[in-house]
Amino acid sequence: MSARLSSAAQAALLGLALAVPATPAAAQSFAVTNATIVTGDGSEPVAGATVVVRGGRVVAAGPGVAAPADLESIDGTGKWVTPGLVAAVTELGLWDVSGVQDSNDASARSSPFSAALDIAPAINPASQHIAISRAAGITRAVVAPSAASSIFAGQGAVIDLADDADPIVRRRAFQYVEMGETGARLAGGSRVAAHALLRNALREALDYGRGEAIGGAGMRGREPGRVTDPQVVDNRMVPPAGERASDVLLTRFDAAALVPVVRGEQPLYVHVERAADIRAALALPREFPRLKLVLVGASEGWLAAQEIAAAGVPVIANGLTDLPSSFEQIGSTQSNIGRLVAAGVKVAINAAAMEQPRYLPQFAGNLVALTRMPRASGLSWGQAFAAISSVPAEIAGLASGTGTLRAGAPGDVVIWSGDPLEAGSTPEMVFIDGVDQPLDNHQTRLRERYRTLDESRLPKAYDW
Amino acid sequence: MPSTGRGAALAAVAALAIAGCTTPGNGGGTERAAASSRHTYPETPYASTYRPYPGVPTALTGATVYDGAGGRIDHGTVLFADGKVVGIGGPDLAIPAGYTRIDGTGKFVTPGVIDIHSHLGDYPSPGVDAHSDGNEATDPTTPEVWAEHSVWPQDPGFSRALANGGVTALQILPGSANLMGGRSVTLKNVPSRTVQGMKFPGAPYGLKMACGENPKRVYGGKGRMPSTRMGNFAVNRQTWAAARKWADGNRAERDFANETLAGVLDGDILIQNHCYRADEMALVIDMAREFGYKVTAFHHAVEAYKIADLLRENGICSAVWADWYGFKMESYDGIPENAALLHNAGACVVIHSDDANGIQRLNQEAAKAQAAGRRMSITIPDEQVIGWITLNAARAMGIDTLTGSLAAGKMADLVLWNGNPLSVYSRPEKVWVDGALLFDAFDPQRRPVSDFELGQPGEGDVK
Numbered sequence: 001m002s003a004r005l006s007s008a009a010q011a012a013l014l015g016l017a018l019a020v021p022a023t024p025a026a027a028q029s030f031a032v033t034n035a036t037i038v039t040g041d042g043s044e045p046v047a048g049a050t051v052v053v054r055g056g057r058v059v060a061a062g063p064g065v066a067a068p069a070d071l072e073s074i075d076g077t078g079k080w081v082t083p084g085l086v087a088a089v090t091e092l093g094l095w096d097v098s099g100v101q102d103s104n105d106a107s108a109r110s111s112p113f114s115a116a117l118d119i120a121p122a123i124n125p126a127s128q129h130i131a132i133s134r135a136a137g138i139t140r141a142v143v144a145p146s147a148a149s150s151i152f153a154g155q156g157a158v159i160d161l162a163d164d165a166d167p168i169v170r171r172r173a174f175q176y177v178e179m180g181e182t183g184a185r186l187a188g189g190s191r192v193a194a195h196a197l198l199r200n201a202l203r204e205a206l207d208y209g210r211g212e213a214i215g216g217a218g219m220r221g222r223e224p225g226r227v228t229d230p231q232v233v234d235n236r237m238v239p240p241a242g243e244r245a246s247d248v249l250l251t252r253f254d255a256a257a258l259v260p261v262v263r264g265e266q267p268l269y270v271h272v273e274r275a276a277d278i279r280a281a282l283a284l285p286r287e288f289p290r291l292k293l294v295l296v297g298a299s300e301g302w303l304a305a306q307e308i309a310a311a312g313v314p315v316i317a318n319g320l321t322d323l324p325s326s327f328e329q330i331g332s333t334q335s336n337i338g339r340l341v342a343a344g345v346k347v348a349i350n351a352a353a354m355e356q357p358r359y360l361p362q363f364a365g366n367l368v369a370l371t372r373m374p375r376a377s378g379l380s381w382g383q384a385f386a387a388i389s390s391v392p393a394e395i396a397g398l399a400s401g402t403g404t405l406r407a408g409a410p411g412d413v414v415i416w417s418g419d420p421l422e423a424g425s426t427p428e429m430v431f432i433d434g435v436d437q438p439l440d441n442h443q444t445r446l447r448e449r450y451r452t453l454d455e456s457r458l459p460k461a462y463d464w
Numbered sequence: 465m466p467s468t469g470r471g472a473a474l475a476a477v478a479a480l481a482i483a484g485c486t487t488p489g490n491g492g493g494t495e496r497a498a499a500s501s502r503h504t505y506p507e508t509p510y511a512s513t514y515r516p517y518p519g520v521p522t523a524l525t526g527a528t529v530y531d532g533a534g535g536r537i538d539h540g541t542v543l544f545a546d547g548k549v550v551g552i553g554g555p556d557l558a559i560p561a562g563y564t565r566i567d568g569t570g571k572f573v574t575p576g577v578i579d580i581h582s583h584l585g586d587y588p589s590p591g592v593d594a595h596s597d598g599n600e601a602t603d604p605t606t607p608e609v610w611a612e613h614s615v616w617p618q619d620p621g622f623s624r625a626l627a628n629g630g631v632t633a634l635q636i637l638p639g640s641a642n643l644m645g646g647r648s649v650t651l652k653n654v655p656s657r658t659v660q661g662m663k664f665p666g667a668p669y670g671l672k673m674a675c676g677e678n679p680k681r682v683y684g685g686k687g688r689m690p691s692t693r694m695g696n697f698a699v700n701r702q703t704w705a706a707a708r709k710w711a712d713g714n715r716a717e718r719d720f721a722n723e724t725l726a727g728v729l730d731g732d733i734l735i736q737n738h739c740y741r742a743d744e745m746a747l748v749i750d751m752a753r754e755f756g757y758k759v760t761a762f763h764h765a766v767e768a769y770k771i772a773d774l775l776r777e778n779g780i781c782s783a784v785w786a787d788w789y790g791f792k793m794e795s796y797d798g799i800p801e802n803a804a805l806l807h808n809a810g811a812c813v814v815i816h817s818d819d820a821n822g823i824q825r826l827n828q829e830a831a832k833a834q835a836a837g838r839r840m841s842i843t844i845p846d847e848q849v850i851g852w853i854t855l856n857a858a859r860a861m862g863i864d865t866l867t868g869s870l871a872a873g874k875m876a877d878l879v880l881w882n883g884n885p886l887s888v889y890s891r892p893e894k895v896w897v898d899g900a901l902l903f904d905a906f907d908p909q910r911r912p913v914s915d916f917e918l919g920q921p922g923e924g925d926v927k
Contacts, residue, residue, distance in 0.1 A: 099677075099792035129790060275921070303921060322624055322927040323589045323820055324916070330590075331921030334628075355788060355822075362828060365888030372882060373891055374905050376926040423831035423888045426839050443789070443799045447840060450805060453773050 027056030027434030031067035035076025056434035084139025084412030093123035107148035116253035117154025120171035131441035136358035205258035264290030274328035275303035305343035318353035338377025348392035365421035512663035516898030521545035527568025532575035532854035532869035536847035544876035576632025576877035578857035581816035585615030599639035608720035609646035630879035640674035740794035742770035766798035772809035781812035804837025
């Protein structure tokens with residue numbers, strides 16, 4: 001392994017195509033010694049520490065940890081070791097070129113369905129954007145559909161970014177709904193219409209759940225609040241027990257999909273930006289008490305920070321949005337997340353509010369920078385890193401410890417050339433569930449082909 | 465440039481007008497005096513009314529100075545007064561009496577950041593349809609439109625670019641729906657009630673052109689030419705041929721489209737050419753040769769690294785993002801090493817934003833592009849990287865003799881950063897434009913707040 005580390009840089013330089021295994025590689029056991037270790041749980045980095053991974057899981061990490069003699073050891077001197085980044089919310093694996101509609105499965109404007117849409121079958125693990133994000137240290141991602149035919153975008157998934165054929169960690173992990181300006185437009189022209197549509201849909205789902213006896217295997221009897229279990233039953237496939245009322249709006253498929261939402265078994269991600277829209281969303285549980293809300297966006301969250309904290313609702317918040325890009329973002333400021341966290345809100349940095357998910361560390365670093373600016377609110381280094389690792393993992397319902405290097409956490413480990421939040425640092429090795437991942441992709445191949453422009457012998461097309 | 469105009473002359477004095485036009489651009493003074501009713505067009509319409517705001521003679525001491533031209537001075541001193549840089553040097557540089565000293569120990573000084581590609585003002589915030597003023601998408605060639613006639617000076621984005629990005633000058637471009645989108649305008653990043661109050665004195669105009677997908681999609685979608693890349697070139701060539709003919713004539717009739725194109729052919733207006741693909745840039749270079757004009761910069765240029773040699777040989781700058789890619793077909797081959805590979809090949813690199821958020825972090829974009837180079841063993845010193853967002857941008861905008869680097873006599877456009885600007889942890893602490901302090905992180909009032917934001921949530925907040 002230690003040889004592999006030093007050769008990793010060489011391989012990157014030479015642009016060697018690392019062999020992609022036909023079958024998933026086995027988890028490796030290894031230790032990284034004498035590195036700066038980031039636990040990812042909000043604590044600050046610790047220098048001169050060791051992390052031990054065995055059988056695909058973190059066994060130990062810290063300054064007092066010794067590398068077991070039987071394990072291959074990677075010299076981490078001068079390196080930083082962190083848990084893999086967790087990107088929420090993304091469209092990773094849903095498109096190849098976002099502007100090329102044939103390649104884009106993020107939204108379905110002409111579909112008769114909305115809430116029923118389950119994006120899991122569309123996710124392409126061979127997507128270049130998954131490979132490029134992996135090379136940037138992202139090991140897991142929350143993937144959401146984009147609303148187009150209704151306020152309901154459909155059901156998102158949680159994926160890992162490993163180089164194998166099975167990206168899905170949790171399918172039907174959440175439902176996504178638009179309740180701001182976008183929702184108003186999709187609902188027929190106003191926020192009023194969006195709220196009517198939402199309430200009607202949830203009531204139809206309640207009725208449907210009762211009428212169809214949904215809630216059997218895999219649903220009923222589950223511990224309330226436990227969301228780490230996969231949704232065993234696809235409600236949409238439960239055979240109909242009888243006729244529905246004649247005045248329903250939702251298709252049977254859509255109503256079935258909303259049953260776990262209204263029962264609090266599947267989180268409802270609500271995209272809202274304006275403070276008033278946030279408050280309106282927070283009020284929904286008064287009518288539907290079991291809803292498990294997650295706010296997405298929340299540019300004006302700081303104006304309702306106390307209410308969000310009191311409601312115990314986590315937020316996947318825009319990190320650096322500071323322009324009144326729309327009338328629902330008039331109060332936006334880069335200090336939003338700092339103020340929310342100070343009020344006690346659980347906040348992950350929203351990967352959807354940046355050019356690409358690989359900007360996550362840069363955005364986190366910017367929130368650290370704010371702590372040095374008068375009147376601004378930012379995050380400590382440890383908090384900022386947690387906002388792109390353990391916090392989004394927790395919100396996504398990933399297994400306990402995901403996004404940290406605590407004992408028992410999945411072996412998602414990234415070895416960085418330096419401080420991972422600095423613009424100048426890059427991942428040198430990425431492990432997912434303990435498996436050493438290839439970091440090459442279309443971009444690295446282009447880079448190597450055009451390292452020089454010499455075509456004196458043959459055209460560039462032969463250089464591969 | 466247009467002649468002193470006679471084209472709008474009344475029919476009654478048409479004969480005189482025609483006579484006057486035999487000496488375009490020059491007088492006919494006695495005739496004009498005689499025809500008192502005849503209108504004379506100003507040589508410089510919509511002229512800049514910008515005047516620098518007051519400043520105090522200032523000495524920044526003890527900071528690391530990146531001068532924008534590739535120089536670096538540790539524990540440097542920068543002197544400025546009366547809106548101009550007076551001198552820069554090491555700790556031994558004498559500070560004249562009467563200068564206010566600012567201790568920059570542990571901090572960094574750079575020239576003001578310059579964004580060569582912005583749509584602040586012509587696609588302002590809030591981004592509602594009523595504010596969509598960047599693309600005159602009704603004709604594939606609109607060299608007659610001027611971006612300055614669309615710029616809304618109250619766009620809150622200007623203040624964010626100043627306070628968070630240290631941006632002191634920027635070029636506002638029309639969009640890329642059209643092959644020829646219109647004239648750009650270069651602005652000082654100073655709040656003003658009017659766009660004229662922001663116009664950068666002495667900056668040349670640019671002409672925005674666009675290759676590739678956008679024009680053919682927009683016009684092909686309307687069922688008209690161009691709908692293909694070959695259609696793009698055909699329309700461009702016909703337009704240039706007509707402009708050449710017009711420019712070779714007496715230029716008498718006011719023709720705003722041809723006046724702009726003639727300005728390009730004369731070398732007075734700089735071509736700022738949106739173009740992604742390497743093969744297409746190579747074709748544009750030949751088109752410029754065919755009609756006798758020069759491309760100053762390719763913008764976006766995500767495949768510039770594939771033709772770095774060609775760009776170097778033709779003296780064309782590439783204004784690029786650090787790492788945008790994949791959002792449209794022609795951006796699929798974008799790589800983070802683009803800037804570093806260009807720089808390494810000796811070609812001119814500018815980092816641009818094209819984005820109201822990205823303009824607030826051009827320093828970080830430059831740092832990411834630098835790091836991508838380092839990853840492939842191309843090491844570019846910080847002081848050269850800073851040139852990508854200062855002097856190189858100024859050069860490609862034709863204002864490099866005025867600003868873009870810290871040299872005696874140049875405009876005192878500068879930023880005091882609270883750390884290395886190529887670190888994600890650093891922010892502008894103070895920003896001066898022509899020696900006037902327009903942002904100070906330690907003074908809540910020294911921060912512009914646009915009319916739009918008054919009385920609304922977050923007015924005057926840190927942003």
